[in-house]
Amino acid sequence: MYLDCYCTEPGFWTPGTTTPTFELFTGTDSTGAKYGGASMSDGYASTGLHLSQYFFLREGETGIHMFSRVAYQNETTPINPKGLQELRTLFRPNTALWTHLLTNEKNWAPLPSKEAFAKQVLVQDATWYLGNTPEDAYVQQYADWWTKYSFQDTWRDIKAFGVFADGTKSADNSTFGAWTVLNVRSSMSMVDEES
Secondary structure, three states: OEEEEEEEOOEEEOOOOOOOEEEEEEEEOOOOOEEEEEEEEEEEOOOOEEEEEEEEEEOOOOOEEEEEEEEEOOOOOOOOOOOOOEEEEEOOOOOOOOOEEEEEOOEEEEOOOHHHHHOOEEEEOOEEEOOOOOOOHHHHHOOOEEEOOOOOOOHHHOOEEEEEEOOOOOOOOOOEEEEEEOOOOOOOOOOOOOO
16 A cells, blocks of 8 residues: 655656655553554655654454545645645556455456456556456456446445455455445435435
8 A cells, every 4th residue: 555646846746755754653542441542653754744644553443444644744845736636546466366346336347357457458558458368357347448437436425445356266266355445425415315
């Protein structure tokens, strides 16, 4: 998982690549639950832009609480004229354990196989044709095209999204899931009252 932004004169910048600082946290919260956490912060010196990413684990919970923080700390020089245009927190699993992607109950599919990716045809930036492997589970169940936008949806319609493992690639056939869960959706427009 990493953080980046479109926020500097050259364009994108990934904190952790300049002069990062790290901090560890431990304690007990107001409910009595013990917690531990870590943060990584970095600054873009010429503008005073600082990005931080925090991760926390609470006793008794299987999930990781994560949030990002942006601050400008420069009293003498104006911020980059482009400002902060994009802030991305990316989760990129890189193990063969995961077998499926899921955006919501309507948009999910098995991951394309290594063979499908090996025989893909690049059609344009971040879009590939996978029709050369018609027997692939992704091609049969979802589409013969792959794009980084295939599993996007509007934030107001997403309660959780991520990857899961159906047990076919784990040593003991265990199933796993890694989900991003939005804790608050009240700021999204047109959110129904059941959110």
